Amino acid sequence: MSTVLIVVALIVVFVIIVAAVLYLGPGRGSGRSGLKRRFGPEYDRVVARHDGDAKAAERELTDRVRRHGDLRPEPLPADQREQYVAQWAGLQERFVDSPQDAVAEAEKLLARLAGERGYPEGARYDDQLDALSVHHAHQVDGYRRVRHVASDDGRGASTEELREAMVGARELFEQLILAHPEENGKNRPGSAGRNRNFSLRPKGSGA
Structure with a gap:
């Protein structure tokens, strides 16, 4: 009888371990695979x-x-979300004439x-950056990138570098402006802004 109980106990432990592994998955664990899945390019x-x-x-x-x-x-x-959206739209327009100032703002x-x-x-x-990296x-x-090109060290950035930084910053802005994280991918303000072909080039650039 004792042998049977030991076998049953081992089976139960095995099932619990398998269930834990399945629950955690590669994206939830704290090991290397979990961190790589969670942080993506930030990990590298x-x-x-x-x-x-x-x-x-x-x-x-x-x-x-x-x-x-x-x-x-x-x-x-x-109302606060709308104000932020309007401010960001204004910065995108300002970029056309004053890219460095728009990036700084x-x-x-x-x-x-x-x-x-x-x-x-x-x-x-x-x-702040560490906290954002955990969730975004x-x-x-x-x-x-936008902080770098807005700093004194980034004053020599080209217009294209400024544009790329602004586009990258917009991606984080779109995430932060959501009311709840679960809204990702839906009900985003200014859905037209998701168009990756949106131009942030200054006048006369031929774009």
Whole structure:
């Protein structure tokens, strides 16, 4: 009888382990595959910054998840969302004549919007960026790029580089402007803005 009980106990343990693995899946686990799935291009960027040391990169990313994984973005009131959408549309128009100024204002607007959604305030840029990378890993580099070209170090950026940074920043803006994360892919304000052919080129560029 004791042997039968041991066998049954082993089967139960095996079923529990399998169920746990299936539940966690590659995108939910904290191992390498889970982090790569969760962070996507951000994972590769952090590994490169650690000179190819994947373990060091994974420790950093795991720490980001620990610190910011439970963050639940605050919804924006409808009127506030409309104001942000109008401001972003104005910046896209301003880019035509003053691309550098428009990019600088776009960086400030993103920082302010992220703070409104409950992410760390823009004054804590590194902390804000880490939190955004946990929840918007595929768009956060747009924020990083627009901040760079808006800084003194990026003053020599070409118009094309400014345009690419602005387009990347717009992708994060579209994510942050949603009332709830589950709205991804639907009910986005200014759906025409999703057109990837939208022009952010200055007058006379032939575009």
